[in-house]
Amino acid sequence: MRFLAFIYIILFIFSDLYAVEPDEMLDDPILENIARDIGKKIRCLVCQNEDIENSNADIAKDLRVLIRKKISEGKEKKEIISYIHSRYGDFVLYTPPIRSDTIWLWVFPIGFLILLSFIFFRKKR
Amino acid sequence: MTAEFGIFFLVLTFVISSLGFFSTITSGNKKKFLTLIHHEKISLLLFFFTILSFFCLTYSFLISDFSLNVVAKNSNSQLPTIYKITGVWGNHEGSILLWLLVMTFFGFLFSNSKIPDQNLKIQTLSVHNSLIFLVCTFVIFTSNPFERSFPPPIEGSDLNPLLQDPGLIIHPPMLYLGYVGFSIVYSISLAVLMLKKKTNFIEILKPWVFMSWIFLTAGIGLGSWWAYYELGWGGFWFWDPVENASLLPWLTASALIHTIMISSKKNLLINWTLLLSIITFLLSLLGTFLVRSGVLVSVHAFASDPTRGIFILLMLIIVSFSGLFYFLRRTELYSSKHQIKLVSREGAISLNNIFLISLTFTILIGTIYPLVSSIFFKSKISVGAPFFNSILTPVMVPMIFGMIIGPFLRWGNDDLLKLLNRLKILVFLFLFSSILLWYVNFGGPVIAIIFFIFAAWIIIASLFELTKFMNFKPKLRINSLPAKYFSQSISHIGIGLIIIGATGSSILKIEKIQFQEIGEIIKINQYDVEFKGVKVVEGPNFLSQTGVFEVSKDDAHVINLKPEKRFYNANKQVTTEAAIYSTIFGDLYIAIGDKNSIKNSVSWTTRIWYNPFTIWIWLGVFSLVTGGLISFFRVIKKKK
Numbered sequence: 123m124r125f126l127a128f129i130y131i132i133l134f135i136f137s138d139l140y141a142v143e144p145d146e147m148l149d150d151p152i153l154e155n156i157a158r159d160i161g162k163k164i165r166c167l168v169c170q171n172e173d174i175e176n177s178n179a180d181i182a183k184d185l186r187v188l189i190r191k192k193i194s195e196g197k198e199k200k201e202i203i204s205y206i207h208s209r210y211g212d213f214v215l216y217t218p219p220i221r222s223d224t225i226w227l228w229v230f231p232i233g234f235l236i237l238l239s240f241i242f243f244r245k246k247r
Numbered sequence: 248m249t250a251e252f253g254i255f256f257l258v259l260t261f262v263i264s265s266l267g268f269f270s271t272i273t274s275g276n277k278k279k280f281l282t283l284i285h286h287e288k289i290s291l292l293l294f295f296f297t298i299l300s301f302f303c304l305t306y307s308f309l310i311s312d313f314s315l316n317v318v319a320k321n322s323n324s325q326l327p328t329i330y331k332i333t334g335v336w337g338n339h340e341g342s343i344l345l346w347l348l349v350m351t352f353f354g355f356l357f358s359n360s361k362i363p364d365q366n367l368k369i370q371t372l373s374v375h376n377s378l379i380f381l382v383c384t385f386v387i388f389t390s391n392p393f394e395r396s397f398p399p400p401i402e403g404s405d406l407n408p409l410l411q412d413p414g415l416i417i418h419p420p421m422l423y424l425g426y427v428g429f430s431i432v433y434s435i436s437l438a439v440l441m442l443k444k445k446t447n448f449i450e451i452l453k454p455w456v457f458m459s460w461i462f463l464t465a466g467i468g469l470g471s472w473w474a475y476y477e478l479g480w481g482g483f484w485f486w487d488p489v490e491n492a493s494l495l496p497w498l499t500a501s502a503l504i505h506t507i508m509i510s511s512k513k514n515l516l517i518n519w520t521l522l523l524s525i526i527t528f529l530l531s532l533l534g535t536f537l538v539r540s541g542v543l544v545s546v547h548a549f550a551s552d553p554t555r556g557i558f559i560l561l562m563l564i565i566v567s568f569s570g571l572f573y574f575l576r577r578t579e580l581y582s583s584k585h586q587i588k589l590v591s592r593e594g595a596i597s598l599n600n601i602f603l604i605s606l607t608f609t610i611l612i613g614t615i616y617p618l619v620s621s622i623f624f625k626s627k628i629s630v631g632a633p634f635f636n637s638i639l640t641p642v643m644v645p646m647i648f649g650m651i652i653g654p655f656l657r658w659g660n661d662d663l664l665k666l667l668n669r670l671k672i673l674v675f676l677f678l679f680s681s682i683l684l685w686y687v688n689f690g691g692p693v694i695a696i697i698f699f700i701f702a703a704w705i706i707i708a709s710l711f712e713l714t715k716f717m718n719f720k721p722k723l724r725i726n727s728l729p730a731k732y733f734s735q736s737i738s739h740i741g742i743g744l745i746i747i748g749a750t751g752s753s754i755l756k757i758e759k760i761q762f763q764e765i766g767e768i769i770k771i772n773q774y775d776v777e778f779k780g781v782k783v784v785e786g787p788n789f790l791s792q793t794g795v796f797e798v799s800k801d802d803a804h805v806i807n808l809k810p811e812k813r814f815y816n817a818n819k820q821v822t823t824e825a826a827i828y829s830t831i832f833g834d835l836y837i838a839i840g841d842k843n844s845i846k847n848s849v850s851w852t853t854r855i856w857y858n859p860f861t862i863w864i865w866l867g868v869f870s871l872v873t874g875g876l877i878s879f880f881r882v883i884k885k886k887k
Contacts (some may be wrong), residue, residue, distance in 0.1 A: 132860055143760075143852065144760050144761045144762050144852060145762075147760065150874030155297060155601060162633065163633050165629045165631060171485075171487055171488070171631070173631070173632070183653065204336075211627065212626060212627060212629070213627045213628060213629055214629070215628075215629060215630055216630070216632060216633045216634060216654060217630070217631070217633045217634045217637070218616075218628040218629065218630060218634075218771045222622075222628055223620060223624035223627060224620065224626075225618075226612075226616075226633075227612060227616055227630065228612065230608070230609075230612050231605060231608060231609035233640065234605055234609075235601065235602075235605040235609045238600075238601045238605060239601055242587060242597040242600070242601055243587060243589060243594075243597065244584065245582055246585070246586050
């Protein structure tokens with residue numbers, strides 16, 4: 123059984139369940155925090171529903187490394203996000219870009235709030 | 248043979264429940280199709296046959312009958328017995344059967360409760376049995392758990408290891424008790440609308456609303472707790488569609504709990520009570536079935552099993568159409584002429600409703616928007632945590648203020664200045680606590696301090712409210728403390744605790760991720776975490792790579808933590824079991840990764856978090872449930 127265990131651990135040695143690896147991280151904690159912040163806004167393209175910070179997929183790792191490289195190069199948060207957006211499309215963003223087809227995501231709730239307030243507090247005859 | 252009995256009992260349930268369906272359709276007729284005694288017998292039989300059918304499925308899991316598809320896909324002969332049983336509802340077919348079981352159980356309970364109005368009881372039972380008929384049809388024709396395959400596989404492919412966990416034993420049934428409890432609430436409301444009944448129904452509705460809300464709260468809390476310790480990265484809420492689906496009915500149910508109070512006390516907002524009763528069940532239905540069909544997670548689920556998707560859609564249309572149709576037709580009957588002023592008790596409760604329902608609507612839109620947008624705009628978008636978090640804060644703030652001020656406002660009309668005068672001491676306490684918190688500040692950013700202050704205000708105000716009923720002279724006596732205020736305060740304190748916990752564990756979280764060598768000490772918060780090494784431990788159906796960490800504080804030994812990484816034999820899946828040391832101030836959370844293959848020295852990836860105040864979240868949920876229970880028992884007692 124010991125031997126089996128050994129085989130298992132060898133087999134799974136590269137299948138870390140977690141995300142960010144120690145060797146990916148930036149030395150400067152402030153920059154690393156910015157990287158985390160960006161990572162939480164980016165969806166892993168091949169997972170069920172995970173951001174790249176919490177995903178163990180290869181593509182998520184590549185993106186994490188890419189983000190940290192760009193930060194080290196002195197790129198702004200916005201620039202990095204729009205770069206990833208332009209490369210991978212809308213699906214990668216957890217907050218969709220505001221456009222004619224997505225604006226309803228904000229318009230409906232606000233409209234709904236106003237409508238409800240009107241219904242509750244309207245003047246009654 | 249057991250499986251054949253199982254399906255036989257299901258067909259019996261189907262046939263008997265169809266009686267309820269016909270009775271509802273013909274309820275317009277003068278001559279009643281069935282009498283009350285018929286209905287009571289029907290409810291008993293439905294429960295009896297469904298439970299037999301459920302036992303058949305459980306038995307098939309216990310004896311590992313892999314000729315059943317469900318068993319073959321979700322069990323394994325090596326699986327510990329307890330997980331063979333919970334595996335019954337760890338899959339689509341079984342969980343829908345559990346749903347049906349809970350539904351018939353509540354029908355049976357309702358048929359045995361004392362309802363003064365016979366007609367209302369008949370109508371409610373026939374509506375409820377129609378719902379059972381719909382769900383039973385769904386089970387038999389699209390999600391039959393007793394389907395066999397030939398030849399049967401020799402071994403099952405195992406239950407998803409993530410679900411092999413004590414938290415998952417009670418979480419789904421709890422959630423279902425909540426969801427399905429609202430089917431009774433729906434049935435009563437629809438029956439009331441159909442019969443144009445004007446009085447005496449709020450009291451019948453009340454215990455069911457409280458009971459379902461309690462189960463739903465506990466179910467969501469347990470699910471969140473499970474996610475926290477099992478998913479291994481220390482989060483407790485991920486805004487996943489599955490979680491959102493359970494949050495939606497909880498939000499409307501919480502709104503309902505508030506309106507039902509005014510409805511029973513002041514005869515106000517009765518139309519909202521009825522509408523929320525209907526909508527809450529619709530959302531439960533929508534949530535469960537959308538999640539179960541897989542439509543939300545992946546758009547392709549519709550294509551892979553179109554019958555299931557179409558059936559769900561049909562069922563939703565029938566249930567929501569009949570509910571909303573009757574509501575709109577009868578709405579005149581229940582709307583009152585009373586003008587609601589913003590600065591008054593009912594104004595605060597209205598505000599609570601406006602924001603809770605708007606929040607529900609927003610989360611609903613956010614959850615289904617990717618689906619809608621792929622159909623209408625052919626665009627593939629994602630809506631996730633950053634979006635939901637950004638809408639949560641602006642909605643939370645007015646609700647928090649409403650929660651603080653509301654309980655002190657008078658009915659009808661009040662004045663903010665007079666209120667301020669009445670609450671001089673409280674205002675002073677607010678200021679004092681704010682300054683204190685600002686000074687202590689926990690080293691966090693401003694936003695964290697603001698949330699802590701809000702939470703403190705909620706808790707202080709709730710406690711302050713209770714002092715009204717206490718008599719300090721000659722010695723502390725709780726003078727006929729009304730259970731109603733007590734339950735309200737405890738629930739509101741629960742919300743305050745959850746805010747503290749959520750703020751602490753998300754904003755103030757400290758993280759250390761590193762390759763840790765054996766013998767190396769990592770300092771986090773006040774703890775020294777020494778890595779002692781890794782050993783291999785054999786579990787019943789898995790192998791565990793167990794890390795040993797010695798935690799000490801000021802050179803005094805605190806605890807040994809043993810996070811694991813498990814390799815499940817049957818389906819070669821890996822899970823993490825984090826090790827957590829909880830104190831009132833925060834959780835030390837350790838997870839172990841892989842042996843480092845890059846460096847030369849022997850080191851492992853270790854992830855150590857300090858999550859401040861996480862335990863307060865669970866205390867808050869406990870507090871909410873306690874508040875609910877107090878109300879529930881008060882209502883039950885009053886009825887007798």
